[in-house]
Amino acid sequence: MTDSISRLYSSVLAARDSDVEGSRTAKLMREGMSKMAKKVAEEAVEVSLDAVAGNREALIRESADLIYNLAVLWAGSGITPEEVWEEMDRRERLYGIAEKLPKGSSDHLPKPALSRPRR
Secondary structure (H helix, E strand, O other): OOOHHHHHHHHHHHHHOOOOOOOHHHHHHHHOHHHHHHHHHHHHHHHHHHHHHOOHHHHHHHHHHHHHHHHHHHHHHOOOHHHHHHHHHHHHHHHOOOOOOOOOHHHOOOOOOOOOOOO
16 A cells, blocks of 8 residues: 555654664654654644644644654554554444444454564
């Protein structure tokens, strides 16, 4: 799948292994999982606040930041966008595209195949 998120993810993987001075991605990767997770949480809060404030332009910008930081977190965790898309497809088959997995339902659903972190 060649979409913006997949291209972003590929770029994140390339930056992770680079020694480029000033690379935000390489710096986040070096700082570890807690920093990557913290950045996702911070951006999610900013997205939420901009949505509540009705600030459309800021919501768009912060959403892009959230997606970037999520791609960094995935890469740091050895998760690919394709694995996330597979989970979304599985949920669509069970509940429809516009539905979130019901609370507590994950215990009785088939688990997706777990993969080892890729390095």
